[in-house]
Amino acid sequence: MLTEEQIRRYARQLIMPEIGGSGQSKLLDSSVLVIGAGGLGSAAIQYLAGAGVGRIGIVDGDEVDITNLQRQTIHAGNLGMNKAESAASFVRKLNEDVEVKAYPTKVDVENVREVIAGYDVVLDCTDNFPSRYLINDACVLESVPLVHSAVLRFIGEIMTIVPGSSCYRCVFPEAPPPGSVPSCQEAGIAGVTTGIFGVLQATEAIKLILRLEVLENRMLYADLLTMEFDVIDVRKDENCPVCSGRLKDLREVSYVETCRIE
Amino acid sequence: MVRVVYPLIMTTATRKKEEEIEFEGDLSSLIDLLCERYPQLKKVLYNKDGFNRFINIYVNNEDVRNLDGFETRLKVGDTVKFIPAIAGG
Numbered sequence: 001m002l003t004e005e006q007i008r009r010y011a012r013q014l015i016m017p018e019i020g021g022s023g024q025s026k027l028l029d030s031s032v033l034v035i036g037a038g039g040l041g042s043a044a045i046q047y048l049a050g051a052g053v054g055r056i057g058i059v060d061g062d063e064v065d066i067t068n069l070q071r072q073t074i075h076a077g078n079l080g081m082n083k084a085e086s087a088a089s090f091v092r093k094l095n096e097d098v099e100v101k102a103y104p105t106k107v108d109v110e111n112v113r114e115v116i117a118g119y120d121v122v123l124d125c126t127d128n129f130p131s132r133y134l135i136n137d138a139c140v141l142e143s144v145p146l147v148h149s150a151v152l153r154f155i156g157e158i159m160t161i162v163p164g165s166s167c168y169r170c171v172f173p174e175a176p177p178p179g180s181v182p183s184c185q186e187a188g189i190a191g192v193t194t195g196i197f198g199v200l201q202a203t204e205a206i207k208l209i210l211r212l213e214v215l216e217n218r219m220l221y222a223d224l225l226t227m228e229f230d231v232i233d234v235r236k237d238e239n240c241p242v243c244s245g246r247l248k249d250l251r252e253v254s255y256v257e258t259c260r261i262e
Numbered sequence: 263m264v265r266v267v268y269p270l271i272m273t274t275a276t277r278k279k280e281e282e283i284e285f286e287g288d289l290s291s292l293i294d295l296l297c298e299r300y301p302q303l304k305k306v307l308y309n310k311d312g313f314n315r316f317i318n319i320y321v322n323n324e325d326v327r328n329l330d331g332f333e334t335r336l337k338v339g340d341t342v343k344f345i346p347a348i349a350g351g
Contacts, residue, residue: 174316
């Protein structure tokens with residue numbers, strides 16, 4: 001049962017048919033893990049907390065730097081603080097309904113399955129290929145729904161991976177060798193791009209919790225300069241080493257360079 | 263005419279984000295034509311084992327792996343987009 005204060009706090013979404021009282025209860029009973037509290041993560045976390053996702057985990061081993069604040073607005077006033085702690089402090093200020101846990105660390109082969117296993121949804125908001133392949137593979141192995149997004153300059157992509165659907169490796173079987181695709185640090189990133197795609201990730205997480213239609217077996221690509229938004233059907237690759245079930249243990253994979261699985 | 267849209271990693275060679283090309287044939291002949299027109303493109307698109315697996319090609323928003331791959335026939339009005347994996351966050 002919602003309290004009187006909760007009825008007021010969530011009033012604008014409680015009157016919507018897609019959410020209502022039962023949807024709000026689902027949100028309050030749910031948990032989302034956000035890996036990376038950078039550009040994507042800082043946008044996603046704010047709206048997950050606002051919507052009343054009951055438990056939010058935030059993973060980030062980095063500290064807030066002045067070059068982050070052009071897009072990572074959640075960290076206002078927190079220069080030098082660990083990003084997971086900084087984002088968690090924002091969540092506590094915004095909404096006491098949310099139980100927030102900061103993991104001031106990086107995910108790796110040893111800890112990733114354990115960290116994600118207790119959550120209903122994972123958002124991949126990281127900024128490098130090895131982490132992205134690691135998180136995809138771990139979420140498929142643990143059967144935890146994953147919302148992937150990645151950005152560069154004014155472009156971005158997002159897809160949602162659920163148990164049984166195609167996975168990130170079905171779209172991109174392997175990562176570009178280092179140096180062949182520039183990073184945001186090398187080529188730049190518009191703050192608005194991370195804002196839009198981070199909020200899209202939060203949207204997908206909320207819809208997963210509410211059991212609404214998500215970007216399953218589909219990838220959305222957008223170029224914000226031309227405002228071309230393309231939704232592309234992604235077919236499950238029957239030979240995908242991960243979602244076909246062949247991979248059993250992350251330790252079989254070397255998460256460096258192309259992250260290829262032979 | 264076929265509309266070809268290039269990602270950032272290809273624009274260093276093409277010097278443009280997109281163009282309309284008078285063309286008839288399949289995808290692999292289009293790629294050959296592009297590599298001829300922009301010689302630097304070859305090392306962006308290929309490695310020693312073949313076409314880079316981190317670059318997807320979509321014809322009218324359909325992954326060519328679900329069409330006829332490099333033999334996908336292109337017709338007037340088609341849009342071909344090259345999209346590489348990106349990792350920024």
